[in-house]
Amino acid sequence: MHEMGLMDAVLRMVDRIRREQQLGPVRKITLEVGELSGVVPRFLEECYEAVAAGTPFEGTELALEIVPGLARCEDCRSEFRPAGDVLRCPACSGEKLTPIAGKDMTIKEIEVFDPEEQ
Amino acid sequence: MDRIKIIEVKESIFADNDAEANRIRQALKKDKTFLMNLMSSPGSGKTTTLIRTIDALKDHIRIGVMEADIDSAVDAEKIAETGIPSIQLHTGGMCHLDAGMTEQGLKEIGYENFDLVVLENVGNLVCPAEFDTGAVKNVMILSVPEGHDKPLKYPLIFTVCDALIINKIDVLPYFDFDLDKVKEYAHMRNPKLEIFPISAKTGEGMEAWTDWLKTQVMEWNGND
Numbered sequence: 001m002h003e004m005g006l007m008d009a010v011l012r013m014v015d016r017i018r019r020e021q022q023l024g025p026v027r028k029i030t031l032e033v034g035e036l037s038g039v040v041p042r043f044l045e046e047c048y049e050a051v052a053a054g055t056p057f058e059g060t061e062l063a064l065e066i067v068p069g070l071a072r073c074e075d076c077r078s079e080f081r082p083a084g085d086v087l088r089c090p091a092c093s094g095e096k097l098t099p100i101a102g103k104d105m106t107i108k109e110i111e112v113f114d115p116e117e118q
Numbered sequence: 119m120d121r122i123k124i125i126e127v128k129e130s131i132f133a134d135n136d137a138e139a140n141r142i143r144q145a146l147k148k149d150k151t152f153l154m155n156l157m158s159s160p161g162s163g164k165t166t167t168l169i170r171t172i173d174a175l176k177d178h179i180r181i182g183v184m185e186a187d188i189d190s191a192v193d194a195e196k197i198a199e200t201g202i203p204s205i206q207l208h209t210g211g212m213c214h215l216d217a218g219m220t221e222q223g224l225k226e227i228g229y230e231n232f233d234l235v236v237l238e239n240v241g242n243l244v245c246p247a248e249f250d251t252g253a254v255k256n257v258m259i260l261s262v263p264e265g266h267d268k269p270l271k272y273p274l275i276f277t278v279c280d281a282l283i284i285n286k287i288d289v290l291p292y293f294d295f296d297l298d299k300v301k302e303y304a305h306m307r308n309p310k311l312e313i314f315p316i317s318a319k320t321g322e323g324m325e326a327w328t329d330w331l332k333t334q335v336m337e338w339n340g341n342d
Contacts, residue, residue: 002213002244002245004212004213005212005213005214005216005245005248005249006131006248008212009131009132009134009135009216009249010131012134013129013131013133013134014127016134017125017127021125023123023125024123027122031131038244038274074306087270087271095270095303095306096306099273104130105130105131105132106127106128106129106130106131107127107128107129107130107131108126108127108128109124109125109126109127109128110124110125110127111122111123111124111125112122112123112125113120113121113122113123114120114121114122114123
């Protein structure tokens with residue numbers, strides 16, 4: 001599944017940041033997920049549990065913040081928020097669409113237990 | 119009570135992979151090796167196209183192949199018949215190769231002994247497009263029976279590719295496949311995309327494709 005590889009990349013990156021900054025155990029990871037990034041949030045959550053199982057990330061929390069998508073029609077220049085798999089401009093039915101926002105998937109922040117207080 | 123600390127990251131989930139991919143490209147440049155990442159759906163004729171390409175170029179440049187296809191025992195045997203060194207990569211159950219896995223493969227095959235290393239990625243149009251492997255050029259094969267609407271359904275792969283091979287043009291008369299439409303749709307996603315309609319079976323169009331590839335390899339390796 002597509003989301004499995006993405007979550008694997010997320011956990012490896014968080015682990016690298018945690019080691020480099022000598023942080024305590026992770027409590028929560030917050031991701032920003034663009035509506036046009038091509039991922040299904042529910043699958044991300046399911047894959048997170050699977051990828052985290054048996055690692056130090058098991059039992060940690062995943063929070064997803066959805067970033068609205070925005071596309072521009074190159075024919076009539078109107079901008080709109082695409083819904084579902086619709087590949088046409090709602091104004092003129094044009095097919096030349098350029099995604100202008102909500103394409104990315106970003107690690108926004110991580111919450112860790114402060115080691116000094118442990 | 120536990121104290122919680124929030125660490126702001128604000129980085130793309132691909133940031134680490136992209137950094138590693140850039141390190142791979144620098145090493146390839148230094149050692150004069152061109153890495154081509156070949157992507158497609160299963161059944162697009164990837165292995166046959168690759169064998170024809172190898173046959174056309176193997177007397178001119180040293181070629182190695184890294185196979186990542188899931189059912190590639192068969193593919194690996196076919197590649198072995200060309201006399202070209204090939205290795206099998208292990209994706210660890212993932213649907214794509216990332217830069218780390220590619221780097222391991224490059225070390226295993228001894229990339230510095232080749233002018234061109236071909237990475238045959240997992241047959242899939244979604245996951246491989248997201249992870250930069252460190253390849254110098256990305257090439258995608260789309261075959262006629264898959265339909266001309268693929269650039270609309272899988273836009274990302276068309277934006278990350280440098281060349282698009284449209285394979286199986288010998289069966290064009292039997293399919294509702296509009297070659298001009300696919301070119302238009304693909305260029306909409308990526309105006310710089312080079313497009314090569316071919317038939318790996320009959321050999322039609324192969325020369326334009328292999329000439330392009332050879333030129334890219336020569337330019338990158340600095341012996342043009």
